[in-house]
Amino acid sequence: MRPALPALAGAIFCRGAHGLADAPEEIQLTADIIGDFDAISFASLSPTEATARSPQCKAFPGDPSWPSEDEWSRLNKTLGGALLKPLPPASVCYSTSPNFNAEACRFLVNNGSRTTFYLDDPVTILTQWPQGNTCLLSPNPAGNCTQGGFPAYVVNATTVKHVQAAVNFARNKNIRLVIKNTGHDSVGRSTGAGSLSVWTHYLKGFEFLPEYSQPGGNYHGPAARVGAGLQVWEAFAHAERHNVTLVGASCLTVGSYGGWITGGGHSPLSSKLGLGVDQVLELRVVTADGRYVTADPQTNRDLFFAMRGGGGSTYGIVISAIAKAHPPINLTIASFSFALGNTSSTTPGPSVTVADVDTFWKGFNAVYAFGIPTVDAGGYLWTTARPAGSGRYQMQVQVQMPGLTPAAATAFVQPLIDTLNNLGIPVGITTPTTQVYSSQTGSHGGAPGNGYFASRLFPRAVFENTTLFAAVMTAARATVEAGYTFHGLNMAPTVQAGGYAAPAGLNPVWRDTAMHADVFANVNMGSVTPAEAAAAQRRLNGYMDAIRMATPGGGAYFNECDVLEPDWQTSFFGSNYDRLVRIKRNWDPWHVFWAPTTPGSEAWAVQTPNELPTQNGRLCRV
Structure with missing residues (x-):
């Protein structure tokens, strides 16, 4: 039996290609x-x-x-x-x-x-x-x-x-x-x-706009009005129907046009089409005074700036957005993995084992060295390195290439395969999988977890400077050897990739980023005491400090982060922080909106006896 849910209403506006007069x-x-x-x-x-x-x-x-x-x-x-x-x-x-x-x-x-x-x-x-x-x-x-x-x-x-x-x-x-x-x-x-x-989960409307001209902006072309609650898989279904691409989060159950865009928003298309903030042409928002307003490059420009990457739950509540609709594009993925084990594989294949620890870590470094060629070709390098117990480790790799055929993707990845083979890792790839980006489906799954993690944005210079690259690879290796999972996503979401000149509240570090990485702790926060949980956070922060030192000028992703990130104002928002605080005060002098580590949030705190900042307590001024 499934527990009964309340009766819920439908879309916020009509699905069609024309007006919204009765919506x-x-x-x-x-x-x-x-x-x-x-x-x-x-x-x-x-x-x-x-x-x-x-x-x-x-x-x-x-x-x-x-x-x-x-x-x-x-x-x-x-x-x-x-x-x-x-x-x-x-x-x-x-x-x-x-x-x-x-x-x-x-x-x-x-x-x-x-x-x-x-x-x-x-x-x-x-x-x-x-x-x-x-x-x-x-x-x-x-x-x-x-x-x-x-x-x-x-x-x-x-x-x-x-x-x-x-x-x-x-x-x-x-x-x-x-x-x-x-x-x-x-x-x-x-x-x-x-x-x-x-x-806002049921604000799921969609309207295709074959011709849209952005007020005060430089975009003219197809677009779509999308409800804040529209999940990625639902947006993709609409995009398929209209033969276009809507850029959305990698996880298909995310609501892309709410928290994803207000925090930045990355995807497998980030090197080719930019971030979530680069897709937004207009926002309709309920602000702290209760008014319903439009924000675009011409109207309420400061709000439009802040709500694209300047932090969610801060300035207003997104009702809908107008997003770019791109031509359809294929996403081709070449996958392989290698592991450190007791014996070495002798037969080449997409999943192999090596027995020599130095060989494994040289392969680890070689994969990340391939990050710059990948992003320069418009791709997205997805990697996960994790402990496998008893001194063993596993490295999973996906080279995700928008717009390439399987044959072209195979040729593109071959230099990395050759490098790994020459190191003594006999990995190979089968024919890469390919599908229309917006044809991805999968609306089910997802249950509450109880883990803890931190993130880091790696500037491009880290990969181009041999000293910095060696230092950051040493720090990343140390996290895995300490029992953490290191999850890297190489991308280059430049202003040029986004094709959009309007300034955004996003941390400017994103525009020079070549990798976003999460480091996941192997701890269940529900099975430990609050003191043990806080100790686990401090231990993770110690390993993250080594990564931070090896990535000068970097930052952290607001949507995927440690809520106790040191100097979070700079890490999450960079040089935009002071401006974002001014915009926050201007639009919300009543302090209606508050969430941890958002611009201006230092003025308030949740009263809780725990070291970790849970939301189980009264919200008061500091």
């Missing part, structure tokens, strides 16, 4: 709807008055200032029943929970990860520790399940009016507001104790 995007909050319900009225105080009157802490359940049941009920009536009060999904496994359901528990334990359940759940985020680990899934859980860092209420937003009413209610009632789409969140920016959550 739900036009359903907005009006004075007639507000009436005498002042709790959902638009902002009336000046920015100076708003700052002066802002309380020390956000209201919290149980406080005298927390809205009454009658007020929540009236909000729900205004929303047409879109207000949810969901318990944690795993609560069905706890006998002390009012939601206890043994059959539903068995479904989650045995089959939840094989379905879209968690991606379609109103509170789940796919990394659990930021919630506080207060309701972990288990067939025989110990203790009680509590709401922890999950929101108190959720608005299932399917119209602009829903989002406006939620923003206004949260601002006027001094309630913490969070924004959640699909839950692809590793640090807790999409959840928060005692909060009202705006759930």
Whole structure:
């Protein structure tokens, strides 16, 4: 049995190629709807008055200032029943929970990860520790399940009016507001104790625009208006129908036009077509005052700048975007792997073993040395090096080449194969796989994990300077030997690749980056004490420091990061940080939007006794 889900509405605007006159995007909050319900009225105080009157802490359940049941009920009536009060999904496994359901528990334990359940759940985020680990899934859980860092209420937003009413209610009632789409969140920016959550997952509209001219910009051509909740696999299905390419996240269940673009957004097409921020031609946004505005190079230019790479959950809530629609393109992938083991393979093949440790690590270095040729050819080098136990290691490699035929991809990769063969690694490749980029499918899967990781952006100079390259390869090797997984993605998302001159709030380091790498810790944050979890983070940070020192001028990816990244302001946003803080203060003097490690977030903190910054606590001024 699958646990029952609330009835959910459909797309935010009509699927077609023409106007949106009757579309739900036009359903907005009006004075007639507000009436005498002042709790959902638009902002009336000046920015100076708003700052002066802002309380020390956000209201919290149980406080005298927390809205009454009658007020929540009236909000729900205004929303047409879109207000949810969901318990944690795993609560069905706890006998002390009012939601206890043994059959539903068995479904989650045995089959939840094989379905879209968690991606379609109103509170789940796919990394659990930021919630506080207060309701972990288990067939025989110990203790009680509590709401922890999950929101108190959720608005299932399917119209602009829903989002406006939620923003206004949260601002006027001094309630913490969070924004959640699909839950692809590793640090807790999409959840928060005692909060009202705006759930944008069902803003799934699509409209193909055969001819679009960007106001005040330089783009003229095909485009698409895409809802913030449209997942990659859904966008690809629309793109296939119209014979175009829409650039999206590598993970097909991500909602590309929300957090992905506001954090930057990389993909296998980054070296060829740029980042997610380079695809955005226009945004429609609900801002902290409750207004619904357009942002493009001509209108609200500072907002358009900030919301492309300047951090999500910070300046406003994306309702929809207009994105470039490119000609269809094939993605051809040449794959192989090699491992360090007890014996060496004698027969060439796509998966081989070597017994000599030095040979393995020389092969490791050779693969990353091939990163620059790959990105210069418009490609994407996907690699994973991981421990395999007992002093053994495995290196997985995918050379992903947009626009090449299998024969051309084979010829392109051959120099790397020759280098590895000459080192004593008899690896080869079979005929590379190829498919139309937008024909990728796969909407299922995905269950909450509980790991911890950090990331680093490697400037191109690291690969071109032999001293820096040797140092960074030594540091990367040390992480794997210490038990971490090193996941590298070589790409070159230059301004030229993006074909887009409008400035963006993205960390400028991205434009000179030749690799983004994640380093994953082998620790389950739900099975250790808070002190042990904090110690694990400090240990990882020690190894990351060696990588940081070997990559001067680098940074870290805002969407994939350690929430305790040192000097995160510079690492995530670089020289744009001060400007982003000014834009944040201008658009949100009421402090409606807050999420960890976003511009201006230093002024607030979640009160929690844990060393790790979970979202299980009251949000207060620092």
